[in-house]
Amino acid sequence: MEEKEKMEERLEEKKARIQELKKEKNAVILAHYYVPDEVQEIADYIGDSYYLSQLATKVEAKTVVLCGVSFMGESAKLLNPDKTVLLPDEEADCPMAHMCTVEKIEKVRAEYPDVAVVCYVNSTAELKAHSDVCVTSSNALNIVKALPNEHIYFIPDENLARYVASQIPEKHIILNDGYCPIHKEITVNDVAEKKKAYPQAEVLAHPECTWEVLALADYIGSTSGILAHAAQSDCQEFIVATETGVFYELKKNSPDKVFHPASDVQLCPGMKKVTLDRVMEALLQGKDEVILSGEMMKLANRPLNKMLEMAQ
Numbered sequence: 001m002e003e004k005e006k007m008e009e010r011l012e013e014k015k016a017r018i019q020e021l022k023k024e025k026n027a028v029i030l031a032h033y034y035v036p037d038e039v040q041e042i043a044d045y046i047g048d049s050y051y052l053s054q055l056a057t058k059v060e061a062k063t064v065v066l067c068g069v070s071f072m073g074e075s076a077k078l079l080n081p082d083k084t085v086l087l088p089d090e091e092a093d094c095p096m097a098h099m100c101t102v103e104k105i106e107k108v109r110a111e112y113p114d115v116a117v118v119c120y121v122n123s124t125a126e127l128k129a130h131s132d133v134c135v136t137s138s139n140a141l142n143i144v145k146a147l148p149n150e151h152i153y154f155i156p157d158e159n160l161a162r163y164v165a166s167q168i169p170e171k172h173i174i175l176n177d178g179y180c181p182i183h184k185e186i187t188v189n190d191v192a193e194k195k196k197a198y199p200q201a202e203v204l205a206h207p208e209c210t211w212e213v214l215a216l217a218d219y220i221g222s223t224s225g226i227l228a229h230a231a232q233s234d235c236q237e238f239i240v241a242t243e244t245g246v247f248y249e250l251k252k253n254s255p256d257k258v259f260h261p262a263s264d265v266q267l268c269p270g271m272k273k274v275t276l277d278r279v280m281e282a283l284l285q286g287k288d289e290v291i292l293s294g295e296m297m298k299l300a301n302r303p304l305n306k307m308l309e310m311a312q
């Protein structure tokens, strides 16, 4: 048998074993759009942070295997304190999740007593615990608009905050200097060159991209927004400025359309740590379990639940 065929056979065996283990352990597998294709293939549900955080409260299985980075595992645990939440690789982390501090939040609260601290879900449980409400890139605009506060400290992502500020000029959005290293690496030159090469293509960009890149976009939205737009658009060709994991679902939804990455650097190393071997180990050994202290659970759960209430 050819080496390639052997590899494919081994891959299929792993996928079948994961399905067996899932039943044995009464587990459900939730995967983010940015994890490798083969992990998305074995998942029960695939989605962005908002979809996964909502879904985690509805699934019946006792164990949730969260295929994503650590803040996603924490969010699933916060919303499901009675469930066992497993992260296939506890070192799968999002650098942006750590790009603010409690000291910075306290400083802004002292300066603007009526401020609302709005925390993008891509953040640690500790940052959430010191915030008033969480948001995702899907619901940030609606939630910030609905808050009664004039001053909004938006953490940790400066690019998403700038985008929100541009859409809601009546609010004073206080910026924090956090960023997603992957989206930040996509440059205006990358997008301009792709536009020159594929002039008929629409540019779809995630709001974690820089302001200059967003200025070149035909559509700006969350990962699910990008997927929905690409499926509905009459356009047949797209330049996509977000993590390349989303191409799996883009091609699945619209097999006849053509998708070009905006640059060569759109890979999130944290998300790519989540492999089939890791998922299998997580199910076999019950690791790595997300554990949060009782106090942290109480404080960080509040802004997440407020987001779910407000998003309805």
Ligand code: SF4
Pocket: 034, 069, 093, 094, 095, 096, 097, 122, 180, 181, 182, 183, 208, 243, 268, 269, 270, 271
């Ligand atoms: S793509 Fe960026 S924001 Fe998303 S998990 Fe990776 S580093 Fe974090």
